[in-house]
Amino acid sequence: MTSQAPIKVSRQEPLACSHEFSANCSDCRLNSICLPFSLESRDIEELDRIIQRGRPLQKGGHLYRQGDDFGSVYAVRSGTLKAYRMTDDGREQVTGFYFPGEIVGMDGISQSRHASSARALETSAVCEIPFSSLEKLSASMPQLQRHFFQLMSREITEDQQLITLLSKSSADARIAALLLSISMRNARRRLSATQFRLSMSRVDIGNYLGLTVETVSRVFTRLQKSEIVDVSNREIRILDEAALRQLTSGE
């Protein structure tokens, strides 16, 4: 889990550790997929000024909790977060996993309080973007306003994909879709699309996909046996992407 073996510090990157938080948007290697996307450098600097970079979140630590006053949205800088809400009867529902470059917390805007909680699945760092500042800035930067509308719209689209998945698909298809989603998001960050480590537990996966742990486990075993995915604990290697893709549509 993001284990940091001793690393020799290179000249280019003063801090090779992925949890460094002193950088600004202009230098951030995520800026092409994150909020600054499509902004000009002068505008990026303005955006930079409103962004607050706190210390890293420890594994299990909360970024915010359901019901907290809403003040900011957050860009994931490193690590992984899960968002989840409590149902009326006290059970947990995972609503999403958030990887570097993605924005979390947008569901809090409508009620001025967070509609879900967000916690770190591993040591993670975020950039805090005070929403009132973002609103003001958006009014004067059409590009930013548009991009933020787009980010929210994308969240809607992704939720709808999940709805479809939960509504129509078998356990196998759900797991396949999750693996492909993680794969794609890795590719966007120029990480391996075929080999990665799951930062979330089987319980979280099951909770997210509407399955029990046992079922998740059995599906992984099946995928392993049919040589579609190599599963070793949380270490995943996709052996046959086509077959995986096949699974997502096939019922």
Place this chain on the structure above:
Amino acid sequence: MTSQAPIKVSRQEPLACSHEFSANCSDCRLNSICLPFSLESRDIEELDRIIQRGRPLQKGGHLYRQGDDFGSVYAVRSGTLKAYRMTDDGREQVTGFYFPGEIVGMDGISQSRHASSARALETSAVCEIPFSSLEKLSASMPQLQRHFFQLMSREITEDQQLITLLSKSSADARIAALLLSISMRNARRRLSATQFRLSMSRVDIGNYLGLTVETVSRVFTRLQKSEIVDVSNREIRILDEAALRQLTSGE
């Protein structure tokens, strides 16, 4: 279904027909729950200027189709719309039902094309809001910008509630939740919260809730037998709201 018997035109409302589309936002009885919410009357007039009111949609008619270029979002003025998308394997997934005062089409913003289709479940009228105009107007009207952010955020929250429902709940709980949702939205429009007519078919309900028609039908029969809801065809009367609410949480 919204049959329009000959009606004597009253002095106050030039067109008593609920599908009239000549009115403007200032006069619209939905303005307190629709986009103009929280705007001052001067601002409402400006908003009014960008809104286009077309002729009513016939039952079954499409407002837009998945893949169409995105240009506008739409406020439902009368009737009901359903939004749905095609899955990769050609099946349909209903992603939402939209009642008067609600905004449909926001999922198209992120890709500049509509991510879903929207069609009328009964004769319906909408107000078309060209998105580029809305963007421009938002930049100069902080209230409007905020409200639109909030509307999108609400869509996210509602999708997440549906995710929870699909992920955790039994067939009974899903139907109960849908009935309560419709009830609440009726109340918001000052219609009866206990008695209403479903504008969608059993197939649509099942599709939306991830159930087969047969299961939907059986649940309605069960609700009828246990005297929680009186079901007569599409006519619904909630007899025991508490029991219904109980059902939504109970597994």
Place this chain on the structure above:
DNA sequence: CGTCTACTTGAATCTTCTCAAGGTTGGTGG
């Protein structure tokens, strides 16, 4: 090295789906 948590596996059970058939409703045209 032992303990705790996370994960896997098996067997029985249950809910929902599938398939098949029959019943209603509403509209159309004779």
Place this chain on the structure above:
DNA sequence: CCACCAACCTTGAGAAGATTCAAGTAGACG
């Protein structure tokens, strides 16, 4: 006005998939 048609809805019986309950195993961490 009635007969007919097409959608839509309901009901039943059997099958399939996921859940539940109950062990058991492997890893992680002190």
